[in-house]
Amino acid sequence: MKTKLIGLAILLVVIIGAVLYVVLSDEKEMTEINGFVGGEKIGMLEDEEIQEILRDDYGLVIDYAKAGSIDMISADSTGKDFLFPSNQTALELYIQQNGTPRKSEIILNTPIVLYTRSAVAEALLQKGIASKTDGVYYVDMEKLTAAIEAGTSWADIGLPQLYGSVTVGTTDPTKSNSGNMFAGLLANTLCGGVADESNLSEILPRLQSIFQKLGYMESSSSDLFDQFLKTGMGAKPLIAGYESQLLEFAVENPDTWEQIKEDIVMLYPTPTVWSSHVYIALDEAGEAGIDALLDEEVQKLAWEKHGFRTGVYDTPTDKDHFGVDGIAEELTQVAPMPDAATMDAIIKALS
Amino acid sequence: MKNKKKLIVLLLIIMTLAGLFAGCGDDSGDDNHDSDYDGEAVLRIISGSENSELEPILEEFTAKEGIRVEMTYQGSLDIMRLLGEEEIPYDAVWPASSLWLSTGDTQHRVKHAESISITPVVFGIRQSLAEELGFVGREVSVSDILSAIQEDKFSFCMTSATQSNSGASAYIGFLYALLGNPEMITAEDLQSPQLQGQVTELLSGVDRSSGSSDWLKDMFLEGDYDAMVNYECLIIKANEELEARGDETLHVVYPYDGLSLADSPLGYVDKGDDEKEKMFLKLQEYLLSEDVQNQIQRTGRRSGYTGISDENRDVFRSDWGLQPDRVLSPIKMPASDVLFECLNLYQTDFKKPSLTVYCLDYSGSMSGEGNEQLVSAMEQLLIQENARKNFLQASENEVNILIPFEGQVINAYTARGNGSELEALYDKVRDQEVGGGTDMYAAAVRGINMLKEYDLSQYTPAIILLTDGQSAGSISDFESAYQRLDAEVPVFSIMFGDADETQLEMLAQYTNARVFDGRENLTEAFRSVKGYN
Structure with missing residues (x-):
């Protein structure tokens, strides 16, 4: 008798459970997608507001x-739904190696800039390597490259407290985007136009010698930027990065930014190159990421909180909220990156 | 998320069912499906030894958040190697420098890496000696230091360049200086016979070595040495102790052309466990909070974005040579292929050759699994193909002595160099029969007596003793032999099985060495101890 009762009770519970299960499950199907992302976009993907929009x-x-x-292009992407590199060269390389992806789209844009400390910026101004217009710092790539190639020491430009010669710290151009794009920018500068196969043979040895001086390089832009801020002027006097990095840092760490803003200077190379963050969907699940990330609200947050100039948000309508001085309203001096074949040759030469 | 809701419903069902059964069965006295067990919140971190000084801060975190932090200390190079392995049995890594993190993390499994604090690798030289050498109150170059060493004006201790970040950093600094400060070290530079001669000479001035920076400091405090290369924060720590006991403190010298920075990155090893990730981020946020950054600064580390605060200036004492406002302008590390070539050359050509005496326990209690573990651990050290993976390969001039023992010394074998003799030594290790009692002192005494045949100034000597039980004999037998040797030879021991820790500690203390625990992982213990000479 007792066992029968228990049996009935179990049945009841199972039925109730099943009903509850169906009722509670009756909501939007949640898909989790997974992929490789360049370090500089992590702050954005970790943003709870953005995550909420994507989810809801x-x-x-x-x-x-x-x-x-x-x-990430050459890494094993088994089980990944997407790749989210930071330039179009990566996409071109992907196409060369794997054929046309399911879908790809530019999601965000940000220019390559240089970061330095006020003392270094001042010295660069003095030497005419940098200039300042309407509160925005610009660095003349030709003069800077000449100083690097000549082996000018920091002491030569009035900074005896710094050891060694003038270099721009970058991420490893064979691994990471900001370094890769800076290498492209240097290649353009060295040939006085846009580097291509016709001038490669002249440029490559010079490019190799510039990068050889750097030795070990970080493989992620965000690590390099973190080190730039934390290890101080001595360790990283001048680095290449993205405009978005500083804007995002200032929004995320307003108190710290307040303390250090006097000392940190952003310089726009003349000309510069755009880093176009292109999303490559590898499978059907990955495709959904494109629409979601192009959502108007997501794009707005990407600029306001993470400093990415976006498709929808072409010109920064409001840049005062960052509390960062010297953001260029619009960039008129922009050069295209060398094409993928040229960049591939550059990467090979620097490997 | 949907999955969570499903789980909740399932749990509800199970709980209701459990409730029903509990209600029906009146004999169920104690409910053993207690909810007490819900898995302890713990973060396992593999870290450079210098972070052991931060344990009180980590304990505060545990008290506050209920998340236990389990620290395992290893050299930065070991951490680098670990990152390349299939399985990483830790939740987070915390090497001394991001160099090893980026170099090791080829599979991109580490995320959220952020520098917790900065400390430069510097020379700490006895104050009076530093004054005598003219190193006080002026800028000093690596060459200045090298010429003083070459003129035999002082010797120093440093960690092994192939095991620990501080040693590697200092060594790279030496190479730059000896090459005349080129823009960058190249593979061709390293082939120069002149450089090779000079580095070898320089490293012959190394008094004692160590596999870990923190233990180098401890060893320094126990011994009588002129100088050490170590992290600024550990020199500060050493000075605090030296001053407290009324001894002469060290003067900090920042070689302007050979400085390196340890940026202490703490990164999460992503294995897809969201809960762990949250715990990790909590810890990282805690460590980077203003208050804790300030506490970290008080341990002599440079933390935060704005330099050393006014209230912590008393830690960075200028009378100890510290320069809190110095612009730390480090050398550039070579690219990884050249870096590894530097490290290989250090191990095989440049460093003082090791003279290692292995006293290994073959008593009856070692039979079976104990002996198997011992043989496979020795295989990692003696078979060069294995040793090379951990930068532990032998050099041409190295000497390895094997003394198997039980209640007495069984035999003694000597292998010179890194060739067939060494591999033959492994055969002896493997083929030796097990049985009898334990007298480690007899083996250690034999080792000491054999060392008398060598000019020890030409080697980094050490006795590595493995035992698994209470030893017969007494330390006094050992002490009298040791005194007759009249040289400092550390006796490192590896505790195994039922070894008596007090006996081993006494030996370690007497010879300024340390005890390694081989009970968890014997191979790991042998690898670590080998990194000390």
Whole structure:
């Protein structure tokens, strides 16, 4: 008798459970997608507001592993739904190696800039390597490259407290995007136009000698930027990075930024290159990421909180909220990157 | 998320069912499906030894958040190697420098890496000696230091360049200086016979070595040495102790052309466990909070974005030579292929050759698994193909002595160099029969007596003793032999099985060495101890 009762009770519970299960499950199907992401976009993907929009409006959770833009193309992408490198060269390389992806789209844009400390910026101004217009610092790439190639020491430009010669610290151009793009920019500068196969043979040895001086290089832009801020002027006097990095840092760490803003200077190379963050969908699940990330609200947050100039947000309508001085309203001097074949040759030469 | 809701429903069902059964069965006295067990919150971190000084801060975190932090200390190079392995049995890594993190993390499994604090690798030289050498109150170059060493004006201790970040950093600094400060060290530079001669001579001035920076400091405090290369924060720590006991403190010298920075990155090893990730981020946020950054600064580390605060200036004492406002302008590390070539050359050509005496326990209690573990651990050290993976390969001039023992010394074998003799030594290790009692002192005494045949100034000597039980004999037998040797030879021991820790500690203390625990992982213990000479 007793066992029968128990049996009935179990049945009842199972039925109730099943009903509850169906009722509670009756909501948007949540998809989790996974991919490789360049370090500089992690702050954005970790943004709770953005995550909420992706979740509520698109039923999407984006998980990621950090990887350099070039590295991720050759890395094993089994089980990944997307790649999110930081330039179009990576896409071109992807196409060369794997054929046309399911879908790809530029999601964000940000220019390559240089970061330095006020004492270094001052010295560069004095030497005419940098200039200042309407509160915005610009660095003359030709003069800077000449100083690097000549082996000018920091002491020569009036900074005896710094050891060694003038260099621009970058991430490893064979692994990571900001370094890769800076190498492209240097290549352009060295040939006085846009580097291509016709002038490569002249440029490559010079490029190699510039990068050889750097020795070990970080493989992620965000690590390099973190080190720039923390290790101080001595360790990283001048680095290449993205405009978005500082803007995001200032929004995320307003108190710290307040303390250090006098000392940190952003310089726009003349000309510069755009880093176009292109999203490459590898499978159907990955495709959903494109629409979600192009959502108007997501794009707005990407600029306001993470400093990415976006498609929808072409010109920064409001840049005062960053509290960062010297953001260029618009960039008129922009050069195209060398094409993928040229960049590939550059990467090979620097490997 | 949907999955969570499903889980909740399932749990509800199970709990209701459990409740039903509990209600029906009136004999169920104690409910053993207690909810007490819900898995302890713990973060396992593999870290450079210098962070052991931060344990009180980590304990505060545990008290506050209920998340236990389990620290395992290893050299930065070991951490680098670990990152390349299939399985990483830790939740986070915390090497001394991001150099090893980026070099090791080829599979991109580390995320959220952020520098917790900065400390430069510097020379700490006895104050009076530093004054005598003219190193006080002026800028000093690596060459200045090298010429003083070459003129035999002082000797120093440093960690092994192939095991520990501080040693590697200092060594790279030496190479730059000896090459005349080129823009960058190249593979061709390293082939120069002149450089090779000079580095070898320089490293012959190394008094004692160590596999870990923190233990180098401890060893320094126990011994009588002129100088050490170590992290600024550990020199500060050493000085605090030296001053407290009324001894002469060290003067900090920042070689302007050979400085390196340890940026202490703490990174999460992503294995897809969201809960762990949250715990990790909590810890990182805690460590980077203003208050804790300030506490970290008080341990002599440079933390935060704005330099050393006014209230912490008393830690960075200028009378000890510290320069809190110095612009730390480090040398550039070579690219990884050249760096590894530097490290290989250090191990095989440049460093003082090791003279290692292995006293290994073959008593009856070692039979079976104990002996198997011992043989496979020795295989990692003696078979060069294995040793090379950990930068532990032998050099041409190295000497390895094997003394198997039980209640007495069984035999003694000597292998010179890194060739067939060494590999033959492994055969002896493997083929030796097990049985009898334990007298480690007899073996150690034999080792000491054999060392008398060598000019020890030409080697880095050490006795490595493995035992698994209470030893017969007494330390006094050892002490009298040791005194007759009249040289400092550390007796490192590896505790195994039921070894008596007090006996081993006494030996370690007497010879300024340390005890390694081989009970968890014997191979790991042998590898670590080998890194000390």
